[in-house]
Amino acid sequence: MEHIISLFFRSIFVDNMIFAFFLGMCSFLAVSKNVKTSLGLGLAVTFVLLVTVPVDYLLQTKVLGPDCLIQGVDLSYLSFILFIAVIAGIVQLVEMVVEKYSPSLYSALGIFLPLIAVNCAIMGASLFMQQRINLDPSNTQYIGNVWDSIAYAFGSGLGWTLAIVLMGAIREKMQYCDVPKPLRGLGITFITVGLMALAMMCFSGLKI
Amino acid sequence: MALFSKQNREALLTPLNQNNPIAVQVLGICSSLAVTSQLKPAIVMGLAVTIITAFSNVIISAIRKTIPMRIRIIVQLVVVAALVTIVSQILKAYSYDVSVQLSVYVGLIITNCILMGRLEAFAMQNSPWPSFLDGIGNGLGYAFILVLVGAVREFLGRGSLLGFQIIPQGAYDAGYFNNGMMTMPAMALILLGCVIWVHRAYFYKEEK
Numbered sequence: 001m002e003h004i005i006s007l008f009f010r011s012i013f014v015d016n017m018i019f020a021f022f023l024g025m026c027s028f029l030a031v032s033k034n035v036k037t038s039l040g041l042g043l044a045v046t047f048v049l050l051v052t053v054p055v056d057y058l059l060q061t062k063v064l065g066p067d068c069l070i071q072g073v074d075l076s077y078l079s080f081i082l083f084i085a086v087i088a089g090i091v092q093l094v095e096m097v098v099e100k101y102s103p104s105l106y107s108a109l110g111i112f113l114p115l116i117a118v119n120c121a122i123m124g125a126s127l128f129m130q131q132r133i134n135l136d137p138s139n140t141q142y143i144g145n146v147w148d149s150i151a152y153a154f155g156s157g158l159g160w161t162l163a164i165v166l167m168g169a170i171r172e173k174m175q176y177c178d179v180p181k182p183l184r185g186l187g188i189t190f191i192t193v194g195l196m197a198l199a200m201m202c203f204s205g206l207k208i
Numbered sequence: 209m210a211l212f213s214k215q216n217r218e219a220l221l222t223p224l225n226q227n228n229p230i231a232v233q234v235l236g237i238c239s240s241l242a243v244t245s246q247l248k249p250a251i252v253m254g255l256a257v258t259i260i261t262a263f264s265n266v267i268i269s270a271i272r273k274t275i276p277m278r279i280r281i282i283v284q285l286v287v288v289a290a291l292v293t294i295v296s297q298i299l300k301a302y303s304y305d306v307s308v309q310l311s312v313y314v315g316l317i318i319t320n321c322i323l324m325g326r327l328e329a330f331a332m333q334n335s336p337w338p339s340f341l342d343g344i345g346n347g348l349g350y351a352f353i354l355v356l357v358g359a360v361r362e363f364l365g366r367g368s369l370l371g372f373q374i375i376p377q378g379a380y381d382a383g384y385f386n387n388g389m390m391t392m393p394a395m396a397l398i399l400l401g402c403v404i405w406v407h408r409a410y411f412y413k414e415e416k
Contacts, residue, residue, distance in 0.1 A: 020393055025237040026321045077297060080315050081289040088282050117281065120319040127312035182409035183401075190401030197394035 004151045011155030017121050018163040019197040024121030038168030046157025048116050053153035056126040083126045091117040228349045236322035241396040247370050249309045250358030254351025260291045262343035269331040269339035284327050292317050365390030
């Protein structure tokens, strides 16, 4: 239990997807123009992470790992293809379910849902999960069972949401600032994210 | 059918400066930041992305007429994932230390927006040869920014380039210090922001 809580908080603050690993930067930069859409995309990403990472965890440990299907065969080189297929499939499924049962949420998320399939945060979380299975169990980043992978996915998703909402709020205010012309838009956004990442580094000694 | 007609030359050369994938099209930010703390992984990553972009462009443009529109994203993802798997296996076999350094970011080439962006915008409408040149051009434009940021970070952060010490020991004895900040993730963002600033300042002037 203790391990799960520590894993959860570490993946929000210390191993933050945006500020420590730059995952999901493309949609982060494109969508964070205001708080409302940022929040919508953040929640959608969290949800897809929550579904895909545990599924990929089970695939990795039950199907792809060494000696799983056939004795003496390690299929983990297939993980890229399988993971991306799972992600694309689940995003499609989520899209259909949401469209059927909650049309209002579907129209609120709009174009963001299908775009999540190519969001590096999802693929990145699955690949990090694959690495962390091989860590030492005493490591705080170790993922040893499905619950760990769920805690990791939820924490990463919330961390990503936190980052994009903060960025959206800053960019809303920044519209009134007098930024040098060539720096406007992308350039100043990068520098702001850099400064935010510096600020987030103060969490790196966090111990729970 | 000249191999290097005017359009083909344009497809190859404009992504290097005027239409740079990172600075202007804002594609493929995620992986560009994380691998640039030293020069060597930055070069390897740039080359890997160039090769994969070029060949996935060729493959997709060769089969573009047979892909059903509705499932084209999944087809593209599978082609890219297969190529990335090959590259990652080659890296593991021939330069294991670099592949450890790049860790999950090799796998993340799959969700690199440069690939999907170029496949959608160029390879789906053009024949294989221009698509190949477009892939090479965009890959090299991406590699160029990576190498630039990687060189600055390694030089200021460690005083070396490609692992060779550039700043002499005498300078350290006289009170020079490496800037440890440069090796941290936050500085990659700020440096990239500055690169974009300079790039835009230069090319905006030309447009007028």
